[in-house]
Amino acid sequence: MADGKDPTLVKETLDKDLAKIGRAEAAVQATARSVVAPGLAFLFLAAIVVIGGALLGGQDNGLLIIAAAAIGGYMALNIGANDVANNVGPAVGSKALTIGGALVIAAICESAGALLAGGDVVSTISKGIIDPATVPTTETFVWLMMAALISSALWVNLATVLNAPVSTTHAVVGGVMGAGIAAAGFAAVHWPTMGSIAASWVISPILGGIIAAAVLAFIKIFIIYREDKIAAARRWVPVLIALMAGAFGTYMALKGVKKLVHIDMPHALMIGAGVAVLAWLITHPLIKRQSRGMPNRNQSLRQLFVWPLIFSAALLSFAHGANDVANAIGPLAAIVHAVEAGEVASKVHIPIWVMLIGAAGISFGLVLFGPKLIRMVGQSITKLNPMRAFCVALAAAVTVIIASWLGLPVSSTHIAVGAVFGVGFFREWFTANSRTRLRYIHAYAPNAAKTQYAGVQRRRAARKLVRRAHVNTIVAAWVITVPASAILAAAIFFALEHLFGVVS
Template sequence: MTIILTDFIGQLLEYPVLLITTILTLSVIMVNGWTDAPNAVATCVGTRSLSPGKAIIMAAFCNFLGVLVMTLINSSVVQTIYNIADFRGDTKSSLVALCAAMVAIVLWASAAWVFGIPTSEGHALVAGISGAAIALQGGLSGINPDEWTKVVYGLFISTLMGFAFGFGATRAVETISRNFDRRKATPFFKKAQIGGAAAMAFMHGAQDGQKFMGIFMLGIFLVNGEAEASNFIIPIWLMVLCSAVMALGTSIGGYRIIKTVGMNMVKLEPHQGFSADIAAATSLLFSSIWGLPVSTTHTKTTAIMGVGVSRRVSSVNWSIAKDMALAWVLTFPGCGLVGYFMAHVFLRIF
């Protein structure tokens, strides 16, 4: 099952609650591009391979490509997000609860941006819609434990892969280039890091773009009375819409988070920044192929930590890493509770 653009526009006009849900979902996608995508190019800016302005433009373009290309190849992450929470019920209540979840995610992500903390919008998305579904269904039957298992697996696997690949990639690069002339090696790795950052931005779009398309498909099927649809085709127009909005959000800003991740947490040399980007992008690629909805923020920051530890443990600013870890731990219960209470409020008002 799928939907053509003209039919979707007609449904927006017919169902105001779907229009509100769509606006809120697009807002979440823009916030994601604004607050999450900058992590992809943080190391590239930190090593001065690119200026912040050029890095953000590159990230916006590569995010766009990532959403389009990966969804055409493998859309299993969309299916996971679509099935992770149960919004079955009457159409109005289901869409109102979905609206509440989107509001909760925007509030959570915006608060993280204010404090310059690179939290995960992907995990906030999972938590927010789960909290709203629990409120809608009146209990834990609102979530799908099988799909939640994939999220938990993805959390640990991406964190471990990011750290291990970051550590291993740095050691491998240093071993291969140990006899190189440093005056020639540094310019080479600065150029190589631009490619690594582009790959990281591409994979960010591939992962997070699919998560939000899952929410779009859920809203569309709720209106059409197909909340239990198991097989669907993602229309090209939806891929273009999500990728364009994410790219727009990325182009708006993100320097504060770039500074936290790429400059303050670990001081990196160009070859180390290249290693972190390649390690994180590789981890995200494996996760996408396996259908695991993982956090690009977690993956990138743990890769940077792995790079730092490969030099020496003290090279990592562990106080910043601790703040990040605390934000990650709080995201699931925090955003989940916000989604739960917002759903109750919205259901009573509307």
């Protein structure tokens, strides 16, 4: 070259510079992506404040209602980021749904459930956690609920950061309890109700896990480990789908139409039975047609469960929106009523704008922050396929029905995650101990493959199919949700009392 530089060295230097620039651009893009979601969430909360200011700014205590609405929106964002993952996580983990498809389905169905079938009346004291008669003034009650709302939102936010799916309803319960103790002492708490809620920490995941394991055992024994898998699937898959449809029919009869008519458990079960028969009549010929010509292997069976799993994820999201959203935004409704009416009521109607904040916040929180917990529930705890994920969805629906029948307060979060645990732990046991599986291998596996099957079984028996680290993290988060929310709420109430001079 004219300037005496070696072309090879020049090219290497240029390549290094371009690589540095590429790494810098990638870092900038990653940083930008990390602030987009919080930025959009902030804009959502800012929109609540601006619209609230335009509509309520001239009213007495309008600023207080606007502040409460913004905090309620923050709570709804956290519900979407954490709680909703349990409904669609198994479908995503089994690859029946993409993450984008799950977000769209869950956002639509959660919002529809909240707005169309959500309860229009909510207990201001979170299902009897505290006695309103013990709260000295309406002003104290307002700040008590404000502290409960702030603490529960902060706790669910922290749990999401730590990859721990927790119950937002339990967080609200803990917040109300802690702020109630700070405002009116330990006598204000209805301890028998708290005891039943504490019992649900154990009952919910165990019941969900047992039912999910039982359904998976049925599928393995009566469908998977059969000589003619496809014939077995034609017989039993429509029955399982009918059971799922019947469970959802019963649930929606109990919860989904409560705005229009009250239906007791016997009539709800009759409705569910009718839905189950109709579902069997529809799906039996469909499954027969879909399975025609399928090879006799497990991959074919998984395809038969994909669409039922997608529909179950949608129905679970709708049911969650109908049942849980009102509980989560209950403190906001209580604050609005107390400020506007100047009194503390045991039950209040939820204004439509409060439900809109809840529905919109859940959708935004799900889309912006939900993928993290969706992957956690669906992929990180144990490996799921459509059949296993179907067991989780069916267990969630059936467990809620049993709990309603027995009058037990249960958490949909604990049920769904407990069902995932149940599927994983059952697979561990079944792989290591099942005689049905061994008989199937010796009877139907080719001779050349038997040694390979035996080796796979030994390796699977030696390793764990459920990640214990995630189990420990999630269970620890469940156990400390109520006390952590309670302590945080008490501290926030005392801070508000000091700042605003609350008379308690």
